[in-house]
Amino acid sequence: MTRIVLLGGGVGGTMVSNQLARQLKEEILRGEVEVTVINESDVHVYQPLFLYMAFDQAVPADAHRAEKSVLNRHVKLVIGNADRVDRENNMVRMSDGQTIPYDYLVIATGSRPDMGSVPGLIEGGHTFYTEDSALKLRAALQSFQGGRLVVTVGVPHKCPVAPLEFTLMVDDWLTAQGLGKTSQVVYTYPIGRLHILEPIADWANEIFPARGIETHTFFNAETVDPEKKTLTSMEGETLSYDLLVAIPPHAGQDVIKRSGLGDAGQWIPTDRHSLQMEGADNIYVLGDATNVPISKAGSTAHFQADVVSSNLANRIRGGQGSHRYNGKVFCFIETGRDQATYVKFDYEHPPMPQAPSEMIHLYKLAFNKMYWLSAAGVL
Ligand SMILES: Cc1cc2nc3c(=O)[nH]c(=O)nc-3n(C[C@H](O)[C@H](O)[C@H](O)COP(=O)(O)OP(=O)(O)OC[C@H]3O[C@@H](n4cnc5c(N)ncnc54)[C@H](O)[C@@H]3O)c2cc1C
Known part of the structure; x- marks a missing residue:
């Protein structure tokens, strides 16, 4: 046997x-x-x-x-x-x-997201990388009155595009809640561009400024002060926040x-x-x-x-x-509440994000339901 x-x-x-x-x-x-x-x-x-x-x-x-x-x-x-x-x-x-x-x-x-890797992050920040934390973030967003919403990304992490998706979705969501004018979405990334995969970074580099999203590169989160509501990087930059959402570095x-x-x-x-x-x-x-x-x-x-x-x-x-x-690898990328794009790449071919559309967003929602067929080995 x-x-x-x-x-x-x-x-x-x-x-x-x-x-x-x-x-x-x-x-x-x-x-x-x-x-x-x-x-x-x-x-x-x-x-x-x-x-x-x-x-x-x-x-x-x-x-x-x-x-x-x-x-x-x-x-x-x-x-x-x-x-x-x-x-x-x-x-x-x-x-x-x-x-x-x-x-x-x-x-x-x-893999597991390690919120403990940044002192103060568990007390002062949120994430959506586990079920419990996503539900806590849901409550925090529902009571958010506007202000600086900082999304900070650490590497490595699973799902290469989820931080971009969250940033673009929350930007749309704030507008829909009537908080767009009184809020500022801020995005930080550890290396000198907005994403580890260069074509996706170039793509985000066009979309983020056009949407008014403030970006900080070479930003490796070092500490969070939950009392003062500040996030400080290893590079010495300090950002104030009203709501902090982290995609922390992961480990095996x-x-x-x-x-x-x-x-x-x-x-x-x-x-x-x-x-x-x-x-x-x-x-x-x-x-x-x-x-x-x-x-x-x-x-x-x-x-x-x-x-x-x-x-x-x-x-x-x-x-x-x-x-x-x-x-x-194939990933859908939500670019807001009702638009999405996708990337497909491998060892030899880099990702090339396509123009976002509502149709691709609907495909992503459909895949979320079809996942179970895929897990069963049918798809
Ligand atoms: C918010 C979020 C959005 C995402 N979006 C996408 C997306 O749009 N597209 C995409 O492709 N991916 C996405 N991902 C990533 C995707 O979920 C993971 O990459 C994928 O689940 C990895 O599969 P895996 O089999 O390696 O690990 P997992 O699916 O995490 O499975 C690991 C399993 O091992 C078990 N396990 C671990 N340790 C032990 C132990 N000691 N004993 C027994 N069992 C153990 C765990 O309980 C778990 O069931 C997303 C992830 C998150 C968190």
């Missing part, structure tokens, strides 16, 4: 397991292959809706499905916290003492640290084409958990899932597992 274990049942882990269950259905039914997902929660959460929750355009129930219901019925599900990966013995050790042996391990543990999950698998940021060194963990023939990594030089996004995990599942199924059937990931 060949045991394939997926550590993490979010976008990447769920998609790989569902695709494997289809591709290896006969082998699973004959008892030759077993596919097991380990996830700490029994609820699958569609994170892109957090952005809409902040604006009261979605509620948590819209983003939740039972993990069991999203998985193919031939996939086993273990709910619990993985304490560490024991590579010597090819097993995952769970916090409750259970051990889950594997022949192949797929790591898809995602603690289980990666405990397992000794990660680099300084707890990202797992991963071959950018084969998606195998460096130096490990039987471990694949996908989604946010890798150190692959490409944006961390659900679409990245999706395209990588196609490669990982194809290679695993192929190897189990006696092939070489030679499918390669080409760095493909």
Whole structure:
């Protein structure tokens, strides 16, 4: 029996397991292959809706499905916290003492926003990168009376475009609330342009000034003073705010640290084409958990899932597992309340934002509903 274990049942882990269950259905039914997902929660959460929750355009129930219901019925599900990966013995050790042996391990543990990385940020700032925080931001926006709304971005973070989307959406939202004239939206970014991907930075560089959004580059948030309502950068600049919204730097999950698998940021060194963990023939990594030089996004995990599942199924059937990931990413970008654009890029081709339209916005809203088909491996 060949045991394939997926550590993490979010976008990447769920998609790989569902695709494997289809591709290896006969082998699973004959008892030759077993596919097991380990996830700490029994609820699958569609994170892109957090952005809409902040604006009261979605509620948590819209983003939740039972993990069991999203998985193919031939996939086993273990709910619990993985304490560490024991590579010597090819097993995952769970916090409750259970051990889950594997022949192949797929790591898809995602990433976590680290609000604690900037002193004062937890007390003085908001974010929309978790469900709880998006709901708190919703309340803060509902009681906002106007003033300086500062959006500060740290890197690395998942979803390369969500900070731009929030900035443009909140700008439109303030106008719709009648607060446009008494408010100023401010956007800060750590390097010398408005986005890490140059074509997207050039695009934002046209749109932000035209919308009256104040920008500060080379701004790495260092401290927040919640009493004085100020944000100070490592470069020595201090901005006052009435409402502070942060996309803080992210790190890999603690289980990666405990397992000794990660680099300084707890990202797992991963071959950018084969998606195998460096130096490990039987471990694949996908989604946010890798150190692959490409944006961390659900679409990245999706395209990588196609490669990982194809290679695993192929190897189990006696092939070489030679499918390669080409760095493909696709992201919609909301540019306001009712317009959006999109970018598509890979290792060789940079993103080229298209002209925004209402049609693309409607596509994004439609995809938010179709995600569940995509997770199930149907799309
Ligand atoms: C506000 C917001 C907006 C976004 N918008 C978009 C968008 O428009 N388009 C897009 O492509 N992407 C978007 N993303 C990013 C996208 O959600 C992530 O990149 C994607 O979920 C990454 O998939 P993953 O499988 O790597 O990790 P995840 O989907 O985060 O899954 C990781 C799983 O591992 C589990 N896990 C972690 N540690 C353990 C452990 N020790 N034991 C057991 N289980 C564990 C977690 O519980 C989780 O279920 C957005 C994210 C946010 C927050």
